[in-house]
Amino acid sequence: MTAAADTTTTTGFAAPVRGSRQLAGTGGLLRLALRRDRVMVPLWVLLVGGTTAGAAGSLGGMYGTPAERADVVDSMAANSSLRSLYGPVFDDSLGAIVAWRYVAFMAAFAAVMSLLIVVRHTREEEETGRQEMLSAAMVGRRAPLTAALLTALIANAGVALIVAVGLSGEGRAGALALGLGIGGVGMLFATTAAIAAQLTETARLAKGLTAAVLGLAWALKAAGDAAADDGSNILTWLSPIGWAENLRSFADERWWVLLLFAAATTVQALIAYTLAGRRDIGMSFLPARPGPATGALGTAEGLAWRLQRGSLFGWAGGFLVAGVMFGAMTDGAADLIGDNQQAKDMIARLGGQSGVTDAFLAGMIAMFGMVAAVYIVQSVLRLDGEETAQRAEPVLANAVGRLRWAAGHLAVAFGGAALLMVVAGLGLAAGYRQDVAAVLGGSLVQVPAVWAVGAVAALAYGAYPHAAVLGWAYAGLCLGLGWIGAAFDLPQWALKISPFAHLPKMPGNAMDWPAVGVLVGLTVLLIGGGLAALRRRDLQTG
Known part of the structure; x- marks a missing residue:
């Protein structure tokens, strides 16, 4: 299998390349990715960001008075089953009610959006053979991964911006925190998908592994929220979705929680870049299991x-x-x-x-x-x-x-x-x-x-x-x-x-x-x- 053009020796094995050559062609690949996703990414951004930003109107009609919102807070404190789905409520303001109802679901949607983007522009490109053709030009070894992550970053930044602007009327700090929390979960799972794309040989398996991690994160968050009504359970803190909840948008925001997203995203990105530099295009660290010598499928x-x-x-x-x-x-x-x-x-x-x-x-x-x-x-x-x-x-x-x-x-x-x-x-x-x-x-x-x-x-x-x-x-x-x-x-x-x-x-x-x-x-x-x-x-x- 051929590796990237600027990292292949005459023997066909990958040779180390220093400096910016490993990122050569990133701009061109980013423009190509944005052009290919010119419909998909805006739709996802509008779905996730627009739904969250528009929630104040619908929930404001349902819980229009402080007394009604206070009843919601009391009900969630006493109902562990519903709390496992929506999470705890940290305040009875309308903004806090919006964050309670939407942060976990929209964070999960942002994660799905990100994993689809990253796998589409990394492992899927290799699986179809397009990446090998592109790498025959002046394209660095880590340029495809960088372009994919930048595309995911643009999408998640768009979600965060729509949420922050759309809910600013309920409080600028809370709206910004909610947008950054949802976008932070999206970027964390973008780097999770980047690792999965290096480990697996097919795009389908890369998506499946990342989705399994997302499912585990949701299960941990649900179990932790059911166990405690203030988000303090250790299981909640083991989940990135739980971090978004514990950012406490519109309720004395915990800005330091954003450092967890930054640290986890950075570490996962470094792992993905390290793995990307140690394999050839089309190869993986978990190759597919070879089939039987004699085919068993007859139809x-x-x-x-x-x-x-x-x-x-x-x-x-x-x-x-x-x-x-x-x-x-x-x-x-x-x-x-x-x-x-x-x-x-x-x-x-x-x-x-x-x-x-x-x-x-x-x-x-x-x-x-x-x-x-x-x-x-x-x-x-x-x-x-x-x-x-x-x-x-x-x-x-x-x-x-x-x-x-x-x-x-x-x-x-x-x-x-x-x-x-x-x-x-x-x-x-x-x-x-x-x-x-x-x-x-x-x-x-x-x-x-x-x-x-x-x-x-x-x-x-x-x-x-x-x-x-x-x-x-x-x-x-x-x-x-x-x-x-x-x-x-x-x-x-x-x-x-x-x-x-x-x-x-x-x-x-x-x-x-x-x-x-x-x-x-x-x-x-x-x-x-x-x-x-x-x-x-x-x-x-x-």
Whole structure:
């Protein structure tokens, strides 16, 4: 495997290079990364920063008086299950309420944004062979990693700026602290992804390892917050998300906590740079395990299952744990809302017009459905990844048609999405310990909407592979409408863009078979259109 042009000797082994040559070409690679991400990065920045900055308006309507906000503080102090989800409340000001509700979730979103950016511009570039071509020019060994981290830095700085400006009316210091806390978590996980990209041989595994670290950080934060109502538990301090909470935005800010982010990010960046200088392009410190001498897969469907089963099992495990956790919080939902009519109205918009408990369960089920839409788009667009990396051509060169090859991946995607909703329903029922059939039935009702989102991705991929990003765009739109639509009381015509808005809110409401039938029929039509288009177009050549 060829290393970077300025670090390779005539024998093909990497030779040490001193000085700025190791960063040569960083500016050009940064401009290329920003150009490639000119749509993805702004969307992420607006989603994370804009949602947080706009929260003061929606929460101000729900908790408009000091007495209502004081009730929230008292409720969270006594409710460990909800505290494990949102974290502790450190003050009863509106800014502090915004920080309490959004800091952990938005920090996690910033981490996901950062890991996708860094892996995309490091390991994914090497996996597809583009980095080897770029390194044939005057590009230093550490330039790709530097450009990726700078891109993540720009994105997280944008998030911090939007939050700081958007919430400055609630207090400039608190708004700045909240923005820096969210951005700090994002940059820390950017360097975590940079390390994972050096250790692994595939972009998928690098993303999986970083996501696993993020999941561990969330679990530590949840356990610590459940154990103490002031963020002082050691488990909370072991989590970067816990650091963002303990920055205490809008509540006598602890600015020294930012030093933890700076130190951890710097150490991880140094480790990533050290590892990057000790390997050749395309190589890794954890190479893939060689397969058997004799192939054991005899069908295209079996290959699709082998490629996607690890991802499906990981998603299923996450859904089960989250389902049990949310189910255990159900009984405390009514205590948190109390007599706040505006909070009840928002929960009703999320989960229907039934009682608060059923509405809370329906809202959680809808959330699982929207997250499952992310899985199905990822799984469907695995076809695009196989084609772009030119792994599809050797399969199709055998007695395997395009439709059969695509059908194998689609079966895993759509069947896996249904499985995830079953797992989520079982987890919720196990945590709630009541109404198992109703909760599981409500989870299954979400499947047609999840399938409809996956079908849009399948149509986009089949019609034109470079338009496969439309699948992600539509999934992001549905997620955004579901996440902020109820809070901002958007008009019905806007909410109806998402297929989830056409489903009945269950449990607690009657089944709507015509709506479910229409979504299933639409799914079949879109998949059929995508497969028909795939038969007629040329495959990508790289």
